[in-house]
Amino acid sequence: MxxxxxxxxxxxxxxxxxxxxxxxxxxxxxxxxxxxxxxxxxxxxxxxxxxxxxxxxxxxxxxxxxxxxxxxxxxxxxxxxxxxxxxxxxxxxxxxxxxxxxxxxxxxxxxxxxxxxxxxxxxxxxxxxxxxxxxxxxxxxxxxxxxxxxxxxxxxxxxxxTCRPAVECVTDQFADYSFEIGKGIELVDGTDVTIIACGIMVQEALKAQKLLEKEGIHARVIDMHTIKPIDREMIIKAAKETGAIVTVEEHNVIGGLGSAVAEVIVQTENVPMEFVGVQDKFGHSASPTVLLKHYGLCPENIAEKAKKAIDRK
The missing domain is CATH 3.40.50.970 (Thiamin diphosphate (ThDP)-binding fold, Pyr/PP domains)
Known part of the structure; x- marks a missing residue:
């Protein structure tokens, strides 16, 4: 473990x-x-x-x-x-x-x-x-x-x-987990929407998946640990099968994971997509917990963005 x-x-x-x-x-x-x-x-x-x-x-x-x-x-x-x-x-x-x-x-x-x-x-x-x-x-x-x-x-x-705070280890809980540069990992299957996350936002994405499950929404969760080269095949498959995408990153929504995924989506399936991340702003001095909630990098906001993406289908 x-x-x-x-x-x-x-x-x-x-x-x-x-x-x-x-x-x-x-x-x-x-x-x-x-x-x-x-x-x-x-x-x-x-x-x-x-x-x-x-x-x-x-x-x-x-x-x-x-x-x-x-x-x-x-x-x-x-x-x-x-x-x-x-x-x-x-x-x-x-x-x-x-x-x-x-x-x-x-x-x-x-x-x-x-x-x-x-x-x-x-x-x-x-x-x-x-x-x-x-x-x-x-x-x-x-x-x-x-x-x-x-x-x-x-x-x-x-x-x-790498990040500063200690975080929950989640990847070893999945029997099919294996690491390969350039290959994302589907942690949870789902048919209604796909949440693609990287870094310590993977943990928040998994929490959001549980919140959505309580509402009868089945979210797929992908750990996209490699931003470049991005796993185009996995993104396209998720877009085809779930019809909606949400990206989650502890980074500006401009230029990071969301942008990388959007570049694939707009050239292929072009499904509704929502971005969770810092909305082109600088940070502030506060505890990590306060900051993540303030900037919407939390399960509740991820779940809301997922529902918004579904509504746009």
Whole structure:
């Protein structure tokens, strides 16, 4: 059974578990106790480098290691991992297609009291817009562990987003669960509407499914852990079979999961679709629970959006 951990802690533990490779090197921007790369630093100090508060420099150093055959993983808060280093990621990592993994912790609103300056709500959109970049957003400790292994084994650039708070482990409750980059996972079958979620919104989507079930509405729930490449086949199948889609993400509704799914829908089935996420606003300083409810990232709002999508059929 998976533990109820934050995905950043689960990632840190998995990095140690799957990091026994002399060609794997880890870099951190003076935040190893937050990004949880400290686990790796303690076990493999000879392959860990604290670059200090010099994020752009860190990415270029990692790129240099990658040109010599290394698998290089860089770590900092998601807001810095994608924003402060965008130019280096685009031109030094993705343009030459180097084997560098960008691990952004503290993604989304659930950074909480750190406030808007540290709440990355644009990171997924920024990273999926770069050619050649893979984007992964695990939802719990079990998925984070398996995703870490898959990311390390996959050659090429990757953005891996983790969260700060501990969350319920849900994926290990499903017998058919298996992780593969680029393949979504149908957690619950349904015929009336499909809820597609990523990250810690998967848990909220499952709660919404239960609320809808009480009203006689059968919602399908899909864990879309890989935003790029998106699982087009699963999205199209869900659109055909349920006729309505709701996307749920701890991210701006512009550029993230919702946009990625909409790009598939508008080219194929073109069914009614609703978006649950931050409505093109910055965050605020408050507890994660308060923030998620304030911005509508909660089961009740997901259920309402599902009913709205059904009404639009």
């Amino acid at each position: 998976g533990e109820n951990l934050s995905t950043r802690v689960a990632y840190g533990k998995a990095l140690v578990e799957f990091g026994d490779n002399e060609n794997l090197f880890v870099f951190d921007a003076d935040l190893k106790k937050c990004t949880m790369s400290l686990y790796f630093a303690e076990k493999y100090p000879e392959r860990f480098f604290n670059i200090g508060i010099a994020e752009a420099n860190m990415v270029d150093i990692a790129a240099g290691f990658a040109t010599c055959g290394a698998t290089a993983l860089v770590h900092t808060f998601a807001i810095f991992a994608t924003g402060r280093t965008y130019d280096q990621i685009r031109n030094s990592v993705c343009y030459p297609g180097l084997n560098v993994k960008i691990v952004g912790s503290h993604g989304g609103l659930t950074v909480g009291e750190d406030g808007a300056t540290h709440q990355a709500l644009e990171d997924i959109g920024m990273m999926r817009g770069i050619p050649g970049m893979t984007v992964i957003v695990p939802c719990d400790s079990n998925e984070a562990r398996l995703a870490t292994k898959a990311m390390i084994e996959k050659d090429g650039p990757c953005y891996f987003r």
